[in-house]
Amino acid sequence: MPFNFNPDKDLPNLNGKVVFLTGGTAGIGASAVLALAKHHPAKIYFTGRNSTRANALITRAHTLVPDANIVFIKTDLASLASVKAAFAQFSSPRLDMLICSAGIMATPPALTDDGYEMQFGVNYLAHALLVKLFLPLLLATADLPHADVRIVIVTSLGYRMAPKTGVDFGNVRTKQDAGPGAPWIRYGQSKTAGLLLAGELARRYPQIMSTAVHPGVINTGLVSGLPLGARLVVHVGCFVQGVKMISPEQGCYNMLWAAAGDKTGIVNGELYEPVGVLSKTTSKPRANRQLPGELWEWTQKELEGY
DSSP: OOOOOOHHHHSOOOTTOEEEESSOSSHHHHHHHHHHHTTOOSEEEEEESOHHHHHHHHHHHHHHOTTOOEEEEEOOTTOHHHHHHHHHTOOOSOOOEEEEOOOOOSOOSOBOTTSSBHHIIIIIIHHHHHHHHHHHHHHHHHTSTTOOOEEEEEOOGGGGGSOTTSSOGGGTTSOOOOSTTHHHHHHHHHHHHHHHHHHHHHHHOTTSEEEEEOOOOBOSHHHHTSOHHHHHHHHHHHHHHTOOOBOHHHHTHHHHHHHHSOOTTOOTTOEEETTTEEOSOTHHHHSSTTHHHHHHHHHHHHTTTO
């Protein structure tokens, strides 16, 4: 993983800009909040479930940047009602960066409060709802002078473990626990959906820079909290591919680059690997040219009550 990107040096002054980031209480999301605060945006909103961690992060940010304007919004991404309530607590007249960072990986079979497969509901559908709710404000911000509005969706090269259809619409309201490797198949499905969402946003709303990013294989609770067998899958995969696990501080680099770095040469709607490298592996989920549009229409229908 080439680290020719340093957010301290390579991000511009973010004066006046407003950021909304999910999953900011731990891991790469917390690291991203701290890194962004150093560049003095007007306001950073971040979500999570743990208020104690959130308050500790805000305290730490204020030791680095005493005047940092950081707001925590407690949110459970397994509940679409909670996501909508989080949106209602946002009170800025503009939004320049929507960073969809939160996620879960290879978790046991479960359903969200709304009856969707848990990984699909948290990793994809909750963020799709945030995009839907924020889209009018993002578009309005894009019309302002000197605007640079971006949506960043943190996905994973694990999308390659998705089912052959990419998204199994017929079973997305079940736990989908059939067959070997089911937790990873569910994970791949959720990350495929995020990747396709970025592409469809770019097609429909070219005035917004929408990208998907793979952060790398990161040594966070996502890995350490996995059952032994799943942890072995991660470590063996790293060994086979010659990939080293990285720290949360390094793991946020790619999404920071996509959210606020120099956008010269960035292709709207594409997937980038760490750091800023255009992925060459996205042909599988896009082989079915109807899938992005089908996913978009399915998503809008599922979320029409919100």
